[in-house]
Amino acid sequence: MRQWAASVAAVVIFAIGSPALAQVEPGHVRERKPNQCLSNEELNVNKTLKALTRPTSKSDPNWIFDPDYLLGSWKFEWVMPETPIGSGGTTLGTYQFKRIEDCYYEGALDATGPDGRYTASVTVVYDPDLKFLVWLENDSRGFSMLRSGRIAGDLGGYFTHHWDVPAFKYKGKVVRLSGTTFFSSPATFRYRPRISVDGGPFENYGNPWITRQDAPDRSKP
Numbered sequence: 001m002r003q004w005a006a007s008v009a010a011v012v013i014f015a016i017g018s019p020a021l022a023q024v025e026p027g028h029v030r031e032r033k034p035n036q037c038l039s040n041e042e043l044n045v046n047k048t049l050k051a052l053t054r055p056t057s058k059s060d061p062n063w064i065f066d067p068d069y070l071l072g073s074w075k076f077e078w079v080m081p082e083t084p085i086g087s088g089g090t091t092l093g094t095y096q097f098k099r100i101e102d103c104y105y106e107g108a109l110d111a112t113g114p115d116g117r118y119t120a121s122v123t124v125v126y127d128p129d130l131k132f133l134v135w136l137e138n139d140s141r142g143f144s145m146l147r148s149g150r151i152a153g154d155l156g157g158y159f160t161h162h163w164d165v166p167a168f169k170y171k172g173k174v175v176r177l178s179g180t181t182f183f184s185s186p187a188t189f190r191y192r193p194r195i196s197v198d199g200g201p202f203e204n205y206g207n208p209w210i211t212r213q214d215a216p217d218r219s220k221p
Contacts, residue, residue: 033102034101034102035099035101036068036102037066037067037068037099037102037103037126037128038064038066038068038128039128042064042066042128043066045061045063045064046063046064046066048061049061049063049157056155056156056157057155058155060155062153062154062155063153063154063155063157063159064128064153065126065128065131065151065153065159065183067103067105067124067126067133068099069183069186069189070097070105070107070124071097071098071099071105072096072097072212072213072214073094073095073096073212073213073214074094074095074096074097074210074211074212074213075092075093075094075095075210075211075213076091076092076093076094076095076191076208076209076210076211077090077091077092077208077209078090078091078092078093078113078191078206078208079091079206079208080113080205080206081203081204081205081206083175083195083197083205084170084171084172084173084175084197085141085143085170085175085195086113086114086115086141087113087114087115088114089113089114090113090114091111091112091113091114092111092112092113093109093110093111093112094109094110094111094213095107095108095109095122095210096108096110097122097124103125103126103127103128104123104124104125105123105124105125105126106121106122106123106124107121107122107123107124108120108121108122109121109122109137118139118140118141119139119140120137120138120139120140121137121138122135122136122137122138123135123136123138124136126151130150131150131151131152132148132149132150132151133148133149133150133151133161133163134146134147134148135147135148135161135163141170142170143168143170143175144168145165145168145177146165146166147161147163147164147165147177147181148163148164149161149162149163149164150162158182158183158184159182159183160180160181160182160183161180161181161183162180163178163179163180163181164176164177164178165177165178173197173198174197174198174199175195175196175197176195176196176197176202177193177194177195177196177205178193178194178196178202179191179192179193179194179205180192186212187211187212188209188210188211188212189209189210190207190208190209190210191207191208191210192207193205193206
């Protein structure tokens with residue numbers, strides 16, 4: 001796990017050091033709050049927008065993505081094609097997320113597909129200044145997927161995580177994934193991955209909806 005924690009840190013350091021992403025003044029240190037990721041000012045922006053009784057307009061501030069959205073329990077039904085990762089068919093599963101501190105989260109995936117049950121530990125790290133999210137899944141089937149990229153939003157309060165996964169080798173095949181995660185409502189988000197095998201074209205890898213099972217737990221772990 002220490003090795004993958006280092007990988008997550010490396011991705012975040014790269015994002016901060018990249019000229020295209022550098023948006024924070026040198027020496028700026030964001031105030032850390034053990035039980036929240038966004039600042040009070042950012043939380044108030046979302047609170048004000050949520051309280052509006054009219055449609056948002058261009059003069060309004062933009063909604064701010066809050067990764068606390070993930071807290072709690074989720075379920076999904078995913079129809080997958082045949083790939084080196086697994087047999088084609090329907091997979092049923094759940095995610096559970098809790099906060100480690102401020103913008104660091106951990107979760108657990110538990111799923112059953114055509115080839116049987118598998119699990120994964122999940123680590124999520126978010127940088128609100130760079131709008132950059134890292135999602136690491138360490139899968140019990142013998143591989144790890146590191147989804148990282150920017151999060152973009154719109155005036156409607158919808159957010160999309162645009163991510164790529166570094167290539168990894170599994171069952172003698174080189175696997176690459178790329179796609180988006182669409183945060184569409186408080187109760188659902190959609191995973192829209194594409195997969196490439198041995199350098200072939202990217203193809204649809206299913207588009208499951210992930211649905212909330214309970215109210216988010218915002219207490220300290």
